Amino acid sequence: MAEVLRREVVYLITAIITILMFIEFFFIGTWNVAEELRTWATIIANISIALGAVRLLSEHAKNIQRRRAGVWPFSIWLWIIFLVTLLSGLAGYVIKQDAMTNPLYNWLFTWPYTSLGQTLYAITGFYIFSAAYRAFRARNIDAALLLIAGCFVILTNAPIGGVIWSGIPVIGRWFLDYGQVPGMRCFLIVAAFGMLAYGFRALLGRERGFYGEVAGE
Amino acid sequence: MPYPTDPAGIAGLWISWLLMLMIYSYPLYKENPVYRFAEHTYIGLMLAIMLITTTITTTIRMVGPPLMQGKVWYVIPVILGFMMFFLLTPRYRWLSRYPIAILVGAGFGLGMRGVLIPNITKQVISTITPPAVGAGAVDWWNYIYIAIGTICAVMYFVLTWEHRGAMGYATRLGRWIIMIGLGAYFGNTVLFRMAMLSGRAQFFLQVLRIAPM
Amino acid sequence: MSEEELTFWEKLARIDRRVFYWILFIGLMIPFIRPIMFPISISPSTRDLYEGIKEMVEPGDVVVMNIAFGVSAWPECMPAFVSCAKLFIREGAKIIIWGSYYDVDLTYEELLRRAKEDFAKLKYGEDYVYLGYYPNMEASVAQLGSSIRSIFSTDKYGTPLDELPMMKNVDKATDIKLVVSGDTGDCCDYYIRQWRIPYGVPVAEIGIAMLGSSYMPFYKSGVLFGMSVGVRGGAELEKLIGEPGEATIRMGAINISHILVIIAVVLANIGYFASRGKRR
Incomplete structure (x- = not known):
């Protein structure tokens, strides 16, 4: 029985909900069950976001506990900044129903968080520049086509391209509006068929990786 | 954002500037403790902000009012949500499969019905439709x-x-x-x-x- | 091979990557000190976004602005998003703002700050509302289409939606005139699949530049009525609404950086062919 609860019942729930959502498309606005389930899914997803945070924080707690060389002082700092931000945000929420009303939380959110977020996200700008120099070479026809399309698009996206030669934006615009369409459309179509196939396999209980099943469990 | 004039704003601006330099010390110089400090600051901040916005405040906002109206069954998705944490315990990991089943079922059902028209039908029609007369x-x-x-x-x-x-x-x-x-x-x-x-x-x-x- | 035996091109290929990084970072600063501006042409997808909004939105229509980008993507997405909000306000639309990125509160505040004069003409609750965060998943977006109140029973500040005048008769996708989604990820896909197709709600995309490629087939097949591509799209929209702003200024840095990338590619390829010829 326990085995049935661990596997078959779970597959059955997935299959029933998948079918329910699929069929509801033809009766939109009339199936309260499907709507209720979507609200449930939203609440579950919302709570489960914390899972990643808990996992990461426990890893840093282990670093501190084991005094992992070169890492643990940073893990302590991470925990401190986490707790300060969390508690200040919670204080704002409890007192005025809005975390942003707490001045410390607001300050941490507005200044360090924004700056660090934008900085870390932008760091790849450096890498793409060196990648352009080290890896973007016309070694064969495939690479040459990629390079030609890439260069025209790069110069079209920058207004200076049209100043260098008026033909650049014309050719680059063609690559953007038509040249890339078959390739990108192919990805859309192929991914859609992939999703349908994967979905049907999940429906039949043949695709189980996302349940976190471990062999022998 | 205008240049701040209050002490907290000015401090925030300069700390943000220093943190930016700390991060860029990695690509512009090399891996160093200053970079790691800034990196860990970001992770700590991000985790706290994420938890407050998503799991704590949004869940209360979504579940609180229905519960107040007597819709007690809204406790079920909350329990299911917390059942996800069994993923962290090998012995009871199987319990987390129930909320996953709901998420996956809803995701696949909506995704499968959703991709048929925009990703396949519309793309095929757009591909084979010839240009207008003239x-x-x-x-x-x-x-x-x-x-x-x-x-x-x-x-x-x-x-x-x-x-x-x-x-x-x-x-x-x-x-x-x-x-x-x-x-x-x-x-x-x-x-x-x-x-x-x-x-x-x-x-x-x-x-x-x-x-x- | 000793250092003296290396050709010029081989030496160039061995330059420390950090030299390039410094050149790039310093190069990017120049246009902010001495602006380098050239005329910006309008791409068809941005023009369709602008004209689509102007044609479709009547005064009093309710539109949705979905924030699916974080503070980290402000330089790329924010200019177009702000221009779009200004355009909606000019057309007399009532705006619902919500988002699926956990730092959406800050992006909302930044939007109000950047379009301060425009939002000052409006009254919160009557002309625009902010509903806050919802999880970025297809089920949430589908449910927002079925019933906004099942996801947001109150606005961000705890006011029940029924107490907000502009939300009184608004609860479903069919009550919404159009959606503009600002994205760094795949949230617009959800609106296409769960709002555009079942309910016929027109959807437009304001995305990071890569999404300009990913969503081009949707735009070409008429699924999206318009699309703004990255900061370039932002500069185009600023030109269209007649208010040059952040994106227009940033195009100077785009000029410099793109030229540097092209120089890097050209040098790399000359070096590659030169050294290949030598090996033969």
Whole structure:
């Protein structure tokens, strides 16, 4: 029985909900069950976001506990900044129903968080520049086509391209509006068929990786 | 954002500037403790902000009012949500499969019904629809390029038959078409990355009052 | 091979990557000190976004602005998003703002700050509302289409939606005139699949530049009525609404950085062919 609860019942729930959502498309606005389930899914997803945070924080707690060389002082700092931000945000929420009303939380959110977020996200700008120099070479026809399309698009996206030669934006615009369409459309179509196939396999209980099943469990 | 005049704002501005330099000490110099400090600061901040916005406040906002109205069954998704944490315990990990089943079922059901029209039907129709009457040679060229290009590119992913003979020519053309698409994608990637980095270069100057804020 | 035996091109290929990084970072600063501006042409997808909004939105229509980008993507997405909000306000639309990125609160505040004069003409609750965060998943977006109140029973500040005048008769996708989604990820896909197709709600995309490639087939097939591509799209929209702003200024840095990338590619390829010829 326990085995049935661990596997078959779970597959059955997935299959029933998948079918329910699929069929509801033809009766939109009339199936309260499907709507209720979507609200449930939203609440579950919302709570489960914390899972990643808990996992990461426990890893840093282990670093501190084991005094992992070169890492643990940073893990302590991470925990401190986490707790300060969390508690200040919670204080704002409890007192005025809005975390942003707490001045410390607001300050941490507005200044360090924004700056660090934008900085870390932008760091790849450096890498793409060196990648352009080290890896973007016309070694064969495939690479040459990629390079030609890439260069025209790069110069079209920058207004200076049209100043260098008026033909650049014309050719680059063609690559953007038509040249890339078959390739990108192919990805859309192929991914859609992939999703349908994967979905049907999940429906039949043949695709189980996302349940976190471990062999022998 | 105007240049702050209050002490907290000025401190925030300069700390943000220093944190930016700490992060860029990694690409511009090398891996160092200062970079790690800034990196861990970001992770700590991000985790707390994420938890407050999502799990704590949004869940209360979503579940609180229905519960107040007597819809007690709204406790069930909350319990199911917390059952996800059993993923962390090997012995009871199987319990987390129930909330996953709901998430996966809803995701696949909605995704499968959703992709049929925009991703397949609309794309096929758009590919085979010829230009309107009176269209010029350029329009016809674009139409033929997209139609043949899409068919060949899709054929590249057909792995049921070996890519030899006529199939080989078609898939080779398909691969070239995909390369053109990826080239344009790369061009757009450069725009994105450079826009982000230029934002930081601008901020660097703004704090020093070299560029207007 | 000793250092003296290396050709010029081989030496160039061995230059420390950090030299390039410094050149790039310093190069990006120049246009903010001495602006380098060139005329910006309008792409068809941005023009369709602008004209689509102007044609479709009547005064009093309710539109949704979905924030699916974080503070980290402000330099790329924010200019177009702000221009779009200004355009909606000019057309007399009532705006619902919500988002699926956990730092959405800050992005909302930044939007109000950047379009301060425009939002000052409006009254919260009557002309625009902010509903806050919802999880970025297809089920949430589908449910928002079925019933906004099942996801947001109150606005961000705890006011029940029924007490907000502009939300009184608004609960479903069919009550919404159009959606503009600002994205760094795939949230617009959800609106296409769960709002555009079942309910016929027009959807437009304001995305990071890579999404310009990913969503081009949707735009070409008429699924999206318009699309703004990255900061370039932002500059185009600023030009169209007649208010040059942040994106227009940033195009100077885009000029410099793109030229540097092209120089790097050209040098790399000359070096590659030169050294290949030598090996033969």
